Amino acid sequence: MITRDDVQARLDALAKPVGSLGRLEALAVELALASQSLTPLTRPRRLVLFAADHGVVAQGVTPWPSAVTTAMVETILGGKASSTALATVHDVDVRVVNAGMIQPPRGPWPAHFNAAAIAPGTVDLSCGPSMTLDQFDTAWALGEVEAQQAIEAGQRLLIAGEMGIGNTTAAACLTHALAGIDADTATGSGAGADAAMRIIKRDIVAAAVASLGGRTDKAALAAIAGFEIVAMAGFYAQAARQGVPVLLDGYVTTAAALIAERLCPGTRTVMIAGHLSAEPGHRAALAQLGLTPVLEWQMRLGEGSGALVALPLLDSAGALLCDVARLSDIGG
Numbered sequence: 001m002i003t004r005d006d007v008q009a010r011l012d013a014l015a016k017p018v019g020s021l022g023r024l025e026a027l028a029v030e031l032a033l034a035s036q037s038l039t040p041l042t043r044p045r046r047l048v049l050f051a052a053d054h055g056v057v058a059q060g061v062t063p064w065p066s067a068v069t070t071a072m073v074e075t076i077l078g079g080k081a082s083s084t085a086l087a088t089v090h091d092v093d094v095r096v097v098n099a100g101m102i103q104p105p106r107g108p109w110p111a112h113f114n115a116a117a118i119a120p121g122t123v124d125l126s127c128g129p130s131m132t133l134d135q136f137d138t139a140w141a142l143g144e145v146e147a148q149q150a151i152e153a154g155q156r157l158l159i160a161g162e163m164g165i166g167n168t169t170a171a172a173c174l175t176h177a178l179a180g181i182d183a184d185t186a187t188g189s190g191a192g193a194d195a196a197m198r199i200i201k202r203d204i205v206a207a208a209v210a211s212l213g214g215r216t217d218k219a220a221l222a223a224i225a226g227f228e229i230v231a232m233a234g235f236y237a238q239a240a241r242q243g244v245p246v247l248l249d250g251y252v253t254t255a256a257a258l259i260a261e262r263l264c265p266g267t268r269t270v271m272i273a274g275h276l277s278a279e280p281g282h283r284a285a286l287a288q289l290g291l292t293p294v295l296e297w298q299m300r301l302g303e304g305s306g307a308l309v310a311l312p313l314l315d316s317a318g319a320l321l322c323d324v325a326r327l328s329d330i331g332g
């Protein structure tokens with residue numbers, strides 16, 4: 001078991017004044033602890049993008065139609081999305097998973113696309129449970145298998161990203177239920193809700209979580225989650241089981257991380273927070289997991305984009321631990 005003191009001692013012994021690399025040293029500590037290695041690797045790495053649709057879109061919680069989920073997945077598969085541009089420039093392998101879209105992307109599908117769709121979108125969570133327990137288990141297993149395949153392919157760092165119109169409503173419900181913040185703080189503008197739409201969204205979040213009566217067991221979480229969110233939770237849990245670090249993206253991936261930590265305590269030990277999303281509940285969600293974001297850049301895209309922008313800083317932290325001589329080796 002590598003402790004914080006072990007990593008700090010190694011950093012302090014390097015050929016540099018103690019503490020001279022500031023926050024980068026704190027990030028190196030996080031990476032070493034998450035990897036349980038004093039020489040952690042950040043390559044090769046993979047982004048798995050989970051996509052799904054949300055029945056609650058029918059309530060007017062987002063200005064975008066569900067068809068945009070499909071259009072964006074087609075753009076991602078075509079390598080023309082923000083996420084794929086960032087993944088390419090940072091040497092990140094990409095896979096795309098249809099966890100439950102209403103309309104699958106047009107074929108032909110490339111080999112890096114997993115077409116396993118649980119259902120054509122969730123049930124509207126304002127009308128009843130968004131998914132069955134069986135669907136929850138299937139979504140969880142989908143994420144677990146993606147993580148396991150990535151690890152068996154030699155990936156040393158994993159990122160989950162998501163695409164799903166309406167999924168910030170599910171994320172707000174989960175954060176309200178699991179991070180102890182009220183519905184108003186948990187509810188943001190998502191992909192562009194205006195003030196009136198945000199009030200509708202907040203009231204739906206408040207009512208859905210109130211109907212759980214304080215429960216946060218698997219059945220309760222299944223009632224308010226989305227297929228891509230549960231799949232990401234399974235992905236994180238499997239990465240943790242294998243001791244492989246995960247770099248979190250924004251509000252939606254952190255909602256998945258909260259589910260993983262609730263159902264598989266200890267999953268958070270492999271997590272590093274890439275950035276603080278502009279969604280107002282994100283800070284509390286990260287605090288619940290004991291995480292400090294690398295960047296605070298007011299990003300709110302999803303698709304793994306915030307994690308990808310933070311990634312070069314993680315590479316820098318890893319390079320310190322792997323490639324810098326000790327002061328004692330240079331006669332200092």
Ligand SMILES: O=C(O)c1ccc[n+]([C@@H]2O[C@H](COP(=O)([O-])O)[C@@H](O)[C@H]2O)c1
Nearest residue numbers: 062164166168190191250251252277302
């Ligand atoms: O994760 C975040 O921090 C985040 C914040 C705002 C929006 N999003 C993305 O926007 C979409 C959901 O927004 P909405 O308003 O339709 O719920 C979904 O595709 C997410 O990837 C993601």
Ligand SMILES: Cc1cc2nc[nH]c2cc1C
Nearest residue numbers: 064068072191301302303
């Ligand atoms: C265009 C668009 C791209 C996205 N990527 C992630 N969420 C998104 C939401 C929209 C609306």
